[in-house]
Amino acid sequence: MSAHLREHKKRQTRQAISDTATRLFLDRGFEAVTIAEIAAAAQVAKMTVTNYFPRKEDLALDVHEVFVAGLARTVADREPGESALAALRREFLAALERRDALLGFSSPRFARMIADSPTLTARLRDLYEQREDALAQALTAEAAAPGDFTPRAVAALLAATHRALFQQVMELTAAGRDHKEIAAVVAESSRLAFDLLEPSLADYAVRARPS
Amino acid sequence: MSAHLREHKKRQTRQAISDTATRLFLDRGFEAVTIAEIAAAAQVAKMTVTNYFPRKEDLALDVHEVFVAGLARTVADREPGESALAALRREFLAALERRDALLGFSSPRFARMIADSPTLTARLRDLYEQREDALAQALTAEAAAPGDFTPRAVAALLAATHRALFQQVMELTAAGRDHKEIAAVVAESSRLAFDLLEPSLADYAVRARPS
DNA sequence: ACACATCTTTATGTCGAACATAAATTTGGG
């Protein structure tokens, strides 16, 4: 029985490595910790660490899938009659209420760990871009006109807005503000940012009602 | 006389290294060329290469200053009565006419060199972000309301649009289209993208006329 | 129950970028 035993153990090993790494990173900063140290602290071989996490950055930012797919999913799942902008705005506010980590909510130490590491900020930019690409693809899938630049332009605007808001959350977090205050400030920023886009995007990508 | 002799020789050395590196990169790809090879080909020591170009990426993308400052400068230099959006649009079209390298115009090989190298695309993202930050700062300097999120949101939109257009130029260049065709396609894309922003940004950051 | 095939972990080594230090060389000014 339990063909999942091996898989379970794998998860355990992976989690142990990730936890150990995160602790070390928070204590001493991302760049200052070597993979060899992480392996030693987690009591595994160096190669085991790099097997699970091909790049060192993955040890600290282990959110690739869900982060990248977020915006595209929100747009793809929106209700008939709702525009892409409205869907993203609604979902952003909901995520803000729940202090979603994907909006940048974390601890001051974690936020500073990222801000202080060129490697991690670069990785974050990589994720931003992949997220924008996924969103552009979702919009293109609807738009149907081949070679139309509009979906890409719209995706760029929406992703850029999300990114600016994410960065504000990170900055406030690094500055030590508590989640409630951050949510209040960023709610206002998001109101402003989404209102700003309203005139341009209110009529774009409004999901058709089923005929 | 000529207190510039030393400086001149420095420029010469720097240029020789840069040229050698670019040639090697185009021939064999950015990642495949080592700094040791560049140094050997340019007949200097390895340390001389890294002295002039602290990071390997700088050998291929030696445009930091002018690229990062571009958008902010355009906004800062605009005429009274002109909005930030209008200024950037005007300048974009002018740069398009002159096939400006800062818009992404180059050779197919160069464009592919960048696209094929994770290191270089990451560096490019870094430049995008610095450019956006510079633009945000320029807008903030005018807006005057401290803590206002608007300048950042606007800078994000404008920079994102420029970035999307830049990427289209790069893609078409890598695909081997000639400059004239690229200019035509991207002119249409830019019309679309800037028109899209018009409803939202037409009235933002309109430079006051001197009283 | 046992042997086998497969997956996971470990061991070892190479490569190259980034960085540090200091010596050697070149250059321009006094």
Next chain:
DNA sequence: CCCAAATTTATGTTCGACATAAAGATGTGT
């Protein structure tokens, strides 16, 4: 012509990324 300063060179270390193969653990089929 010599000195001070800048430039280039020489040497070495660290660490992430990658490749290979051996060793160990696990589940399956007979």
